[in-house]
Amino acid sequence: MKLRIPDYIEELVPYPPGRPIEEVERELGLRPVKLASNENPLGPSPRAVEAIKRALAGLNRYPDGSCFYLRRKLAERLGVAEDMLIFGNGSNEIIELLVRVFVREGDQVIMADPSFAVYPLVVRAQGGVPVRVGLDENLRISLKAMADAVTERTRLVFIANPNNPTGTIVRKDEVEWFLNGLPEGVVVCLDEAYYEYVQDEGFPRSLDYVREGREVVVLRTFSKIHGLAGLRIGYAIAHPQIVDYLNRVRQPFNVNSLAQIGAVEALNDTDHIERSIENNIKGLAYLYREIEKLGYPFVKTEANFFLIKVGDGEGFYRRLLEKGIIVRPMKGFGLAEYIRVTVGTEHENRAFINALREITEEYREREGSHL
Ligand SMILES: Cc1ncc(COP(=O)(O)O)c(C=O)c1O
Structure with a gap:
């Protein structure tokens, strides 16, 4: 095939599609908590x-x-x-x-x-x-x-x-x-x-x-x-x-x-809008408090997601995924030490914090054993 493509198209790389959540579910054998795309965790109106x-x-x-x-x-x-x-x-x-x-x-x-x-x-x-x-x-x-x-x-x-x-x-x-x-x-x-x-x-x-x-x-x-x-x-x-x-x-x-x-x-549906704002405010208050307890710096947000500086962003992303929590690693954004987490429902936020706590302990134990 002899295609005549402008240089600026030739240089593009297609946006890598994420896997369907059903596929992740099948692979993990559990229902994942998706906190990766800044969606509304309460569902549609x-x-x-x-x-x-x-x-x-x-x-x-x-x-x-x-x-x-x-x-x-x-x-x-x-x-x-x-x-x-x-x-x-x-x-x-x-x-x-x-x-x-x-x-x-x-x-x-x-x-x-x-x-x-x-x-x-x-x-x-x-x-x-x-x-x-x-x-x-x-x-x-x-x-x-x-x-x-x-x-x-x-x-x-x-x-x-x-x-x-x-x-x-x-x-x-x-x-x-x-x-x-x-x-x-x-x-x-x-x-x-x-x-x-x-x-x-x-x-x-x-x-x-x-x-x-x-x-x-x-x-x-x-x-x-x-x-x-x-x-x-x-x-x-x-x-x-x-x-x-x-x-x-x-x-x-x-x-x-x-x-x-x-x-x-x-x-x-002003009810749904108000509930969503409320869920976000409460969720952030909970997440900030727990992240602080775990000792990670984070970036205060005005949106429904925020950045947490975990150190090894890719590593934490992978370990969280194994535990059924999907967040966004930030390496591709030039912030390799961070993960981005969307505020979920109360239950999802708790699941995320519990998983993060376990991973933190594993990491800190491993670091300790190197000393
Ligand atoms: C800053 C910003 N603008 C726009 C969008 C995309 O919105 P839409 O779903 O309306 O195309 C997003 C979605 O993540 C976003 O973060």
């Missing part, structure tokens, strides 16, 4: 599930290409005009649309390092150049360093707030300083996939920036607090002119009908 079941008989029809009902509901909820919203097959799709619209071959896109792994993948696939800016000494995104990285070729900036995998935020004053210093024509994407979990009062009111007409795109998702990751639906809020360009490159039926129906009901 029950109201969304009921609405989806009722909608199944209509699957012979194409979905509504404009997300009419969801758009109306969300615009009202957020207090923005309907033409300031765009929906995607997960917020991941909107990341792709942004890059397709704003980035030409050789253009630069600034992002933190480490941050959400999808940004550099999508930028490279478009022939763009990801400019990866290291975190500060507290593993926080440094908007100062990001501002220093802006050049004439910069078209887009991705700021995950809270950041994944660190769970840290950038505050209102920092974001405003950053936005005020940017040259015109640089679009800033504030990716707020975890914003419902944030408790810090200093978190920016990002929709204000959109309302002020700034070149800001706020990204949110139904995958996290609403528990609908498997349905694939996310959205962006931006100036109508930006939304118009994004609409030009999107597929007409990019959001499936079950996702649209589920999302409307998930928004209505």
